[in-house]
Amino acid sequence: MSAKDTDWDGVRLHVVTGKGGTGKTTVAAALALALAAGGKKVLLVEVEGRQGIAQLFDVPPLPYEERKVAVAPDGGEVFALAIDTEEALIEYLEMFYNLRRAGKALTKLGVIDFVTTIAPGLRDVILTGKVSESVRRREKNGKFKYDAVVMDAPPTGRISQFLNVSDEVSNLAKVGPVRNHGDLVMSVIRSPQTAVHFVTLLEEMPVQETLDGIHDLGETGIGVGAVIVNMERPAVLSAEGLAAAGRGELDQDEIVRGLKASGLEQHAGDYAAALAAEAAEHALRNALEQREKARITHEPRYDLPFLPHGMDLAGLYDLAHALRDQGAA
Amino acid sequence: MKNFDIDALIDDRRTRIIVCCGAGGVGKTTTAASLGLRAADRGRDVVVLTVDPARRLAQSMGLSELDNSPRRIEGVRGDGELHAMMLDMKRTFDEIIEAHSDPDRAKLILANPFYQSLSSSFSGTQEYMAMEKLGQLHRSNAWDLIIVDTPPSRNALDFLDAPERMGRFLDGRFIKLLLAPAKAGGRLGMKVFSAGFSMVTNAVTKVLGGQLLKDVSTFVTAFDTVFGGFRERAEKTYELLKSPGTAFLVVAAPEPDALREASYFVDRLKSERMPLAGLVVNRMAQSSASGLSSARSLAAAETLDERGDHPLTASLLRLHAERMQLAARQERLRDHFASANPTVPVTTVRAQAEDVHDLDGLRLVGDSLATSGQAKA
Numbered sequence: 001m002s003a004k005d006t007d008w009d010g011v012r013l014h015v016v017t018g019k020g021g022t023g024k025t026t027v028a029a030a031l032a033l034a035l036a037a038g039g040k041k042v043l044l045v046e047v048e049g050r051q052g053i054a055q056l057f058d059v060p061p062l063p064y065e066e067r068k069v070a071v072a073p074d075g076g077e078v079f080a081l082a083i084d085t086e087e088a089l090i091e092y093l094e095m096f097y098n099l100r101r102a103g104k105a106l107t108k109l110g111v112i113d114f115v116t117t118i119a120p121g122l123r124d125v126i127l128t129g130k131v132s133e134s135v136r137r138r139e140k141n142g143k144f145k146y147d148a149v150v151m152d153a154p155p156t157g158r159i160s161q162f163l164n165v166s167d168e169v170s171n172l173a174k175v176g177p178v179r180n181h182g183d184l185v186m187s188v189i190r191s192p193q194t195a196v197h198f199v200t201l202l203e204e205m206p207v208q209e210t211l212d213g214i215h216d217l218g219e220t221g222i223g224v225g226a227v228i229v230n231m232e233r234p235a236v237l238s239a240e241g242l243a244a245a246g247r248g249e250l251d252q253d254e255i256v257r258g259l260k261a262s263g264l265e266q267h268a269g270d271y272a273a274a275l276a277a278e279a280a281e282h283a284l285r286n287a288l289e290q291r292e293k294a295r296i297t298h299e300p301r302y303d304l305p306f307l308p309h310g311m312d313l314a315g316l317y318d319l320a321h322a323l324r325d326q327g328a329a
Numbered sequence: 330m331k332n333f334d335i336d337a338l339i340d341d342r343r344t345r346i347i348v349c350c351g352a353g354g355v356g357k358t359t360t361a362a363s364l365g366l367r368a369a370d371r372g373r374d375v376v377v378l379t380v381d382p383a384r385r386l387a388q389s390m391g392l393s394e395l396d397n398s399p400r401r402i403e404g405v406r407g408d409g410e411l412h413a414m415m416l417d418m419k420r421t422f423d424e425i426i427e428a429h430s431d432p433d434r435a436k437l438i439l440a441n442p443f444y445q446s447l448s449s450s451f452s453g454t455q456e457y458m459a460m461e462k463l464g465q466l467h468r469s470n471a472w473d474l475i476i477v478d479t480p481p482s483r484n485a486l487d488f489l490d491a492p493e494r495m496g497r498f499l500d501g502r503f504i505k506l507l508l509a510p511a512k513a514g515g516r517l518g519m520k521v522f523s524a525g526f527s528m529v530t531n532a533v534t535k536v537l538g539g540q541l542l543k544d545v546s547t548f549v550t551a552f553d554t555v556f557g558g559f560r561e562r563a564e565k566t567y568e569l570l571k572s573p574g575t576a577f578l579v580v581a582a583p584e585p586d587a588l589r590e591a592s593y594f595v596d597r598l599k600s601e602r603m604p605l606a607g608l609v610v611n612r613m614a615q616s617s618a619s620g621l622s623s624a625r626s627l628a629a630a631e632t633l634d635e636r637g638d639h640p641l642t643a644s645l646l647r648l649h650a651e652r653m654q655l656a657a658r659q660e661r662l663r664d665h666f667a668s669a670n671p672t673v674p675v676t677t678v679r680a681q682a683e684d685v686h687d688l689d690g691l692r693l694v695g696d697s698l699a700t701s702g703q704a705k706a
Contacts, residue, residue, distance in 0.1 A: 020353015021582065052586070155353065204385060204684055206354075236648045241641055250641070258642025262629035267620065274618030275645040281682035282648055288683060308651060310585065310658060 007226065007300050007327045011195045013135045013188060014150045014225065017159040017213065018199030019206040023230045025052035026311055027199045027304065028152040029078075030319035034329035036076030037320070040147040043134055044069070044080045047127045048154060053080045058313065064088070066134075073317070079146070081134070085123055088130045095133075097177075125165045125182055132188035156198060156206075156213040163189050163196070164220045195225030200296070202229060202289035207296060214298060226328065227298045231306040235286050237279065246283035250276045302326045330667040333607035333674035335699045339368040339474070344576055346467065346569070347606070349478040351580035352590035356611040358386055359685055359694060360580050360678070361478040362413070366390075366402075366688060367695035368474055369411035376412040376466060378477040380459055387413070389686050397421065399466075404688050412472070418458040422448040425461065429558050443548040455480045457563070464566040576606035579673075581666075583610050583659035588666050595670055607674035609698065610663050614656040615679045616649065623653035677701045 008014070014031060018024035025046070032044040043066060046053050051061045057069040062082040070078040137145040154162045165182050188194060198213055200206040214224050235242060244250050255272040264271065304322055307315040323329055338344055349361045358381040365377035376399050379386065387395045390402045395415035402411040426444075427435050438444050448454060459479060466475050569575065577598050581591035591608060598605045630646035633639045667675055678697045685691055 021355060021584075021587070055586075055589075236651070237641075237644050241644065250645075254639070255642050255645060258633060258639030258645075259629070261636065261639055262632045262642065262646070264621070264625070264629050267618075271618050271621055274616065274621075275642075275649055278616065278618075278649055278652060279645055284682040308654060 006329050008195060008329070011193060011223075011225070012144070012146075012148050013131070013194040014148060015153045015159075015163065015194065015196040016150060016199060016228075017153045017156050017196060018228075018230075019156050019209045022199045022201050022206050023311075024155070024199040025050075025056060025152050026316065026319070027197075027228055027230055028150050029053060029056050030304075030316055030323055031197070031328060032078045032148075032150040033070060033072050033076075033316060033320035034323040035148045035150065036070075036072035036078050037074055037324060037329065038072075039075045040072070040077075041145070042072075042076065042078050043146045043149045044078055044152070045131055045134065045149060046080070046082045046152045047131070048152075049082065049084065051082060052152065053082065056311070056316065070313075072320070083127055083130050085126055088126050092126060092129060092181075122178065124162050125178065125185060128163065128165050128185050128189065129181060132185045135188050135193065153196075156209045159196065159213055160216040160220055160222075163217075163222055165189075190221055190223075192223060195223045197225040197228055199228045199230050201231055202292040204288075204292060207292045211295065224298070227296050227301045228323075228328075229293070229296070229301060229303045232289070232303050233285075233306045236282065241279070242283045242286060245276070245279035246287060248276075248280055250279060252276055300327065302328055330664065331607075331672065331674040333609070333676035335364070335367075335676060335695075336371070338576055338606055339364065339373065340371060342373075342473065343574055345474060345574035346463070347474070347476045347576050347578055348463075348570070349476070349578045349580050349609075350594050352582075352587050355580050355582040355587050356678075357381075357478045357580045359691070360578070360609055360611065360698070361476050362386055362390065363685075363691045363694040363698060364578075365411055365413070365474075365476045366405070366691045367699065368476070369402075369405045369409035370407055370692070370695075372407050372409045373474045374410045374472050375474045375476060376414065376472045378414055378416060378459070378462060378466065378475065380416045380418075380455060380478060380480045385684065385686065387415075389690060390688065402688075416455070416459055416462055418455050419448045421458045421462055422454065425559070438548070441548045443545060460566045460570075461562065464562055464569065467569060570603060571601075573604060575604050577603050578606055578609055580609045580611060582612055583614075583662050585662060588662055591666065592669065595673055605673065607676065608666065608670075610659075610666075610675065610677045612680040613659050613663070613677045614652055616652050616656060618649065619653070619656075621649065621653075623650040623657070626650040626653065 014028075014035070016024050016028035016031060018027070029044060032042045036042040044053060046062070053069065054060060054062050057080070059067075059069055062069075062080055064082065064084045064087040066079045066081045068077055069080040072078060131149060131151050134146060135149050139145055153159055165185055196217055198210045200210040210227060214227075217224050237245060241250075252272045255275060256268045259265075259268040259271055302323055303326070304319050307318070309315070320329075338347070347361075347364060349357050349364075351357050358379050361377055361379060365375045369375045379395065384394060387393065390411075390413055391404065392400055392402070392413070395413055397414060397417040397420050399412035399414040402413055405411050423439060426438050430438065456479065459477060463475060463477050466472065570577075579591050579594045579598075581587040588610075595605060595608070626646045627650045630643045630650065633643040633646070663675065663677065667673070676698055678694055678701070681690070681693065683690075685694060
C-alpha cells in the first residue's frame with residue numbers, strides 16, 4: 001500500500017453509474033483494476049445481463065459464478081460476476097429460508113415473471129441484495145473475502161431508485177422478511193462503506209443527467225463518490241490557435257505555405273481550407289467541452305482520456321493507471 | 330454495403346409508422362425528430378412520439394417542453410405538418426385504467442401500492458406504454474406518419490413480447506394462486522396445484538409475508554378485468570407493427586458496443602419477422618480532405634517539426650490525421666456490421682460539431698441521413 005491515502009479509504013462498495021453511451025462498464029472495469037493493484041482482491045459485478053464485462057476482458061460470457069478475469073498491476077486480482085435475477089432469487093431463498101426446492105417450483109409457476117413484471121422493487125432488492133452480500137462476505141479467518149466490490153450499475157436516470165430499495169420495499173411490504181432483507185441491504189448501501197460514482201462525457205445531456213443524479217442521490221442519504229469524465233479529447237492546438245480557429249480567422253495563406261514546406265504541394269489550397277474548417281469544428285467542440293466541464297463543480301473529479309485506437313485490454317490498464325494517478329485508488 | 334434510401338422510405342405514402350430503436354446515447358431521439366421534420370418538409374402529416382425527456386430537443390423544435398399530447402411545431406416548409414409529444418407513462422397508464430374500468434374499481438387500482446410501483450418504475454412499463462400510445466395515435470387516424478423512438482434499454486424490444494408475456498402472466502398458475510382466495514372456487518386451485526400446492530403457498534407466504542401477499546392479491550383481482558383488454562390491444566399493436574406499413578429503423582453510433590447492440594436488435598427483429606428498414610449509423614467522423622491520408626498527414630507534420638517552422642500547420646495536420654484515423658476505424662466498424670448483415674441497408678450521419686439546437690440543425694441531420702444513403706448508390 002502506498003503512503004498516500006486514496007480518496008476512498010474505507011469505501012468497499014463502489015457503484016458506477018452513467019448515462020447510456022458514456023462508457024460506465026469500461027470505467028467500472030478500470031476502477032476495479034485500479035483498486036486491485038498492489039495485491040488486493042476486487043469483485044466486479046454486472047447487474048443488467050449485457051455481458052459487457054466478458055466482452056471487455058475478452059473472456060467467454062460469464063455464468064452466475066465469481067470468476068477471475070484479470071490480474072492487476074503488482075499482483076492484485078479482479079473477479080467478475082454477472083448477476084442473473086432468477087439464479088440470485090433461488091440462491092437467496094436457499095440461503096435465508098432453506099427453500100431451494102420451493103424456489104425451483106416458484107420459477108416454474110411464473111414467480112420470476114411475477115417479480116420482474118409486477119414488483120420491480122423486488123427485482124432490485126434481489127440484485128442489490130446479492131451485491132451487498134458479496135460486500136459483507138468473510139473468509140473463515142474473519143477477513144473480508146473481497147477488499148472492494150465494484151458494481152456496474154443501472155444508468156443514471158434509474159440509479160437513486162435502484163439503490164434506495166428500502167424505500168421501494170417499505171411501500172410494498174411494511175413488515176415481514178422482504179422488509180427485513182431490504183433493511184439489511186440498506187445498512188450497507190447507506191453506510192460510509194458505499195460511494196456512487198457518476199461517469200459522464202463532456203456533452204450537455206450526460207452532464208445534466210449527472211448533476212440531476214447527484215442531486216437526487218443526495219436526498220436519499222446515499223454517499224456520492226466522484227464524477228468521472230470519460231473520453232476527454234486533448235486540445236491539439238495552442239490556446240491562441242484554438243481561439244483563432246473558433247473565430248474562423250486562421251491564416252490560410254500561412255497554412256498553404258506550411259503545407260508546401262512539408263512537401264504537400266498538390267491541392268495545398270483545398271487542403272488548407274479543409275484543415276481550417278476541421279480546426280474550427282475542433283475549437284467549437286473544445287469550447288463546448290470546457291463549458292460543460294465548468295458546470296461540474298462536484299469534487300473529486302477524475303478525467304479519463306479518449307483512446308483513439310478504441311477500447312482494448314491495454315487501454316483498460318491505461319485508464320486504471322489514470323484513475324490511480326488521480327487518487328481514485 | 331446496401332444503401333438505405335431514407336427519402337424513398339418517407340416519401341412512400343404506404344409507410345405509416347417508423348420505429349427507431351437502438352442502445353442508449355446513440356442519438357435515437359434526434360434521428361426520430363430529424364426524420365419527422367424531413368418527412369413533414371416533404372409534405373407528410375407527421376407526429377413524433379418520444380420517450381426522451383430532453384428539453385433541448387423540445388427547444389430545438391421551438392417548444393419550451395413536450396408533454397403527453399401532440400403539440401404542433403411551427404416552421405415546416407411546404408404543406409406537411411409536424412407534431413411532437415413526449416410519453417408520460419404513468420399518465421398514459423392511469424388513463425387506460427380509467428377508460429377500462431368503472432370509477433370505483435379504477436380508484437381501488439390507482440391507490441394500490443403495486444399499481445403505483447408498476448406504473449411509475451417498472452422498467453418494462455415504458456415500453457408497453459409507448460406501444461399503447463402508438464396504437465392510440467394510429468387509431469385516431471389524425472396523422473399519416475407516426476415516428477416513435479423506443480426507450481434506451483436493451484429491453485427496448487420487450488414490447489414485442491408484450492402480448493405473449495402478458496398472456497403467460499395472466500394465464501400463469503401463480504396468478505391463479507393469488508386469485509384463488511378471491512375467486513373462492515377452490516376446485517380450480519386444487520386442480521392446478523395438486524402437487525406441491527401447500528409447499529408453494531407456504532413458501533410464498535414465508536418469503537413475501539402475509540400482508541404483502543394480500544396486497545398483491547387485491548391488486549391482481551382488481552386488475553384482472555383491465556388486463557384482459559390490455560392483452561387484446563397489445564396483440565393488435567403487435568400485428569400493426571408486423572404490417573407492411575411499419576418500418577423499423579435501428580440506430581447506432583460507430584462504436585463496438587452500440588453496433589453490437591444494433592446486431593442484437595437486427596436479429597431480434599428478424600426472428601419476430603418485423604419489417605426492418607435499415608440501420609442508421611450516427612456521428613460518423615468525416616473529412617472534406619479525405620484525399621490526404623492520416624499517414625501522409627502525420628509524415629508532413631513530422632517534416633515541419635524537423636524543420637522547426639510552421640507549427641500551426643503541423644498541429645492542423647495532426648488534428649487531421651487523428652480525424653482520418655477515427656473515420657477509418659468507424660468505417661471499419663460499419664463495414665463489419667454490413668458484412669455480417671448483408672441484407673440490411675445502411676446509411677450514416679455525419680458528426681456535427683455542436684448539438685442540434687434548432688430546426689435548421691435537425692434539417693442538417695436529415696440531409697445527411699438522406700444523402701449518404703444515396704451517394705454511393
